[in-house]
Amino acid sequence: MSTDAEIRWVPVREVGEVRMGKQLSPSSREAAGQFPYLRVANVLLGRIDYSDVNFMGFSSGERRIYGLQPGDILLNEGQSLELVGRSAIYEGAAGAYCFQNTLVRFRPGSEVLPAYAQIIFERWLATGVFAAIAKQTTSIAHLGGDRFGALLFPLRPMSEQRRIVEAIDAVSAQERVVEASISKLGKVRQGMLQGAFPEGGATGWPIKPLESVARVAGGLALGGLTAGAGTVEMPYLRVANVQSEHISTEDVKFVKVTPSDVQRFRLERGDVLLTEGGDLDKLGRGGVWDGRIDPCLHQNHVFRVRCETGVIIPEFLALYLASQAGRAYFLRVAKQTTNLASVSSSQVKAMPVPCPPVSEQQKVVGLLSDQEKSVKMERQELAKLRILKLGVVSDLLDQMV
DSSP, X not given: OOOTTTOEEEEHHHHEEEEEOBOOOHHHHHSSSEEEEEOGGGXXXXXXXOXXXXXXXXXXXXXXXXXXXXXXXXXXXXXXXXXXXXXXXXXXXXXXXXXXXXXXXXXXXXTOOHHHHHHHHHHHHHTTHHHHHOEEETTEEEOOHHHHHHSEEEEOOHHHHHHHHHHHHHHHHHHHHHHHXXXXXXXXXXXXXXXXXXXTOTTOOXXXXXXXXXXXXXXXXXXXXXXXXXXXXXXXXXXXXXXXXXXXXXXXXXXXXOHHHHHHHXXXXXXXXXXXXXXXXXXXOEEEOOOSSSSOEEBTTEEXXXXXXXXXXXXXXXXXXXXXXXXXXXXXXXXXXXXXXXXXXXXXXXXXXXXXXXXHHHHHHHHHHHHHHHHHHHHHXXXXXXXXXXXXXXXXXXXXX
């Protein structure tokens, strides 16, 4: 066991190099030396996803500065408050990728094992250490390289770092098995989704503009609202709540509005919500509102689509929005500035959507719903393992003080 004297509390920047990534700009998209880089979308909890990597210009000098080495740890610098600081160890080839300024790179020094540092960072994420130092602007929280570098890191003797890592590896191995199963099931489901909605409309289903089979409406603009007599406080959904194929209510905001606004922007069960803008990977994503909060409104960055259910059912439309065919439309018509993109209500209304008989739509929804249930069960198992892992980590770190 460690004694208090054997544990040194040292600023993160003194046990490794802390560096922000390169900022994305319009000129970097066109510059010479296009090179793959990692961003927030690639850094998941304990895992880096290389399936959707973007490119921008890096000079040879910038590649030396921003190039990744095995053992580097990438942390989300800009993210929602509960996910800021989410991290993973880079285990790819040396210099194969660079990284954007939405990430912070920690390169451990000689006194720190990367796996031990990752354990500490995951604990800080789970216990709110990162959230406590983050600065929030609109819906995005920023970790900040300087604030992260100033956090006091529990530097233990190398032998104890190894003991902690070895003890955690058993639980981590189970995590990896479940993650692999989720990934496999996800790929199978994605294949089924693309089979149901092939690009080019090979199904032979009739194609209609969305506005002919549903009512599309914008949401509540928050700017200029004034609280006064007769106003009521209401929950509302924003871009952060609208995920691909589902709506998250883990973090719902409130706003004071007039009764007429409540009537105008109130959601109904079965409404399809889709995002008006954001990063390209978030543009046009959507899910079906199940009415779990009622009444509830939606912000102007979220479109409400109310289907004529005798022609198209909400769940079928949500699946189409998640397919490559559906995504391709938004990517084609979106207006883009730097790394943000947006679509107008007229573009949403003009979106061509397949409209087979409702009975056929129900079959597609049923098949994909069964597959999603399998994925959901695996995710629940993974969540239990992560809770167990946090408990093991806490016990180990507390026992070794």
